[in-house]
Amino acid sequence: MARLSIKEIEQILAETENEQDPFLLSIKSDERKGVQALLSRWEKRKQEKQKLIDQFIEMKKYERAHWEKGSRYIAGIDEVGRGPLAGPVVAAAVILPEDFELHGLTDSKKLTPQKREVFNKYIKENAISYGIGIVTPSDIDKVNIYEATKLAMMEAVENLSRTPDHLLIDAMKLNVDIAQTSIIKGDATSISIAAASVLAKETRDAYMKNLAVEFPQYGFDKNMGYGTREHLIALEEVGVTREHRRSFSPVKEMVD
Numbered sequence: 113m114a115r116l117s118i119k120e121i122e123q124i125l126a127e128t129e130n131e132q133d134p135f136l137l138s139i140k141s142d143e144r145k146g147v148q149a150l151l152s153r154w155e156k157r158k159q160e161k162q163k164l165i166d167q168f169i170e171m172k173k174y175e176r177a178h179w180e181k182g183s184r185y186i187a188g189i190d191e192v193g194r195g196p197l198a199g200p201v202v203a204a205a206v207i208l209p210e211d212f213e214l215h216g217l218t219d220s221k222k223l224t225p226q227k228r229e230v231f232n233k234y235i236k237e238n239a240i241s242y243g244i245g246i247v248t249p250s251d252i253d254k255v256n257i258y259e260a261t262k263l264a265m266m267e268a269v270e271n272l273s274r275t276p277d278h279l280l281i282d283a284m285k286l287n288v289d290i291a292q293t294s295i296i297k298g299d300a301t302s303i304s305i306a307a308a309s310v311l312a313k314e315t316r317d318a319y320m321k322n323l324a325v326e327f328p329q330y331g332f333d334k335n336m337g338y339g340t341r342e343h344l345i346a347l348e349e350v351g352v353t354r355e356h357r358r359s360f361s362p363v364k365e366m367v368d
Contacts, residue, residue: 118146187276188304196337203264204311219299243271
């Protein structure tokens with residue numbers, strides 16, 4: 113029987129998962145350089161996939177500990193948008209089921225925009241519940257960004273369709289009558305907080321992209337309200353909008 117071509121082997125390997133697959137074992141003796149290169153790439157992909165699985169299992173440790181204690185609805189909470197000169201601060205709260213799986217889920221800032229979009233849809237479809245909280249620039253100016261962040265987080269919790277048994281929060285404590293755990297760098301160490309970080313960022317990015325249509329000079333669709341050169345030049349030339357935080361420099365100096 114004629115040997116399979118390199119292309120044919122590549123197509124079969126793309127569907128192969130098991131290291132003990134008879135086809136995989138059979139081509140290990142194929143001395144062609146192209147086949148050996150395919151085997152090397154397959155092994156590398158396998159290792160990378162296992163690394164993501166191991167990471168996901170490790171990031172489930174906080175949730176697992178509370179599930180084992182009898183908690184059913186554990187809400188991960190995170191925010192995005194503390195530092196920008198314009199736009200709201202947005203928080204999300206997410207309650208995931210125990211059998212939730214999304215390998216590669218981590219801090220939203222570490223994900224590509226394409227992956228964030230896919231993950232955002234998957235999380236919303238598979239979460240037990242999720243809630244979003246949004247605090248406007250004018251309210252940020254009234255209470256300061258730290259308090260505004262807490263307000264956004266509490267609103268996100270209130271918007272959940274289930275009352276959480278426990279809150280896992282990225283480096284914050286909330287004044288609510290629910291047991292909670294504050295976790296430093298929680299968006300990179302807890303799946304629930306990581307899921308919340310994805311929803312918060314996707315919500316805020318969509319808000320800023322819509323804002324860019326109304327205020328095209330500031331480049332909000334690219335800088336998301338942060339003080340980039342383009343944004344600062346527009347502030348000087350066009351001025352301050354209703355979406356700018358007047359308590360933040362250099363906006364503050366422009367309106368004083």
